[in-house]
Amino acid sequence: YFPDFLVVLANGERLIVETKGQDGPDVQLKEKAALRWCQAINNDGRFGWWSYHLVWEVGELNRLLNERAEKGEAA
Numbered sequence: 001y002f003p004d005f006l007v008v009l010a011n012g013e014r015l016i017v018e019t020k021g022q023d024g025p026d027v028q029l030k031e032k033a034a035l036r037w038c039q040a041i042n043n044d045g046r047f048g049w050w051s052y053h054l055v056w057e058v059g060e061l062n063r064l065l066n067e068r069a070e071k072g073e074a075a
Contacts, residue, residue: 001033009069016052027054029049 005017034052041050056059
């Protein structure tokens with residue numbers, strides 16, 4: 001499984017971003033794999049904080065990135 005985007009924010013947070021235009025059989029499988037990976041890498045603790053995000057449209061992606069960036073600045 002190769003995600004669409006890996007994003008590293010200025011605060012060091014890392015996002016796995018999967019973009020989809022329509023639902024399909026692989027969506028849930030990819031989501032489960034990515035969530036499992038995030039949990040494992042976060043439990044390890046040596047590679048920063050990772051989270052998985054599924055977005056369906058461009059506006060959703062813009063909101064996600066803006067929200068995560070704002071939360072990182074406040075932390």
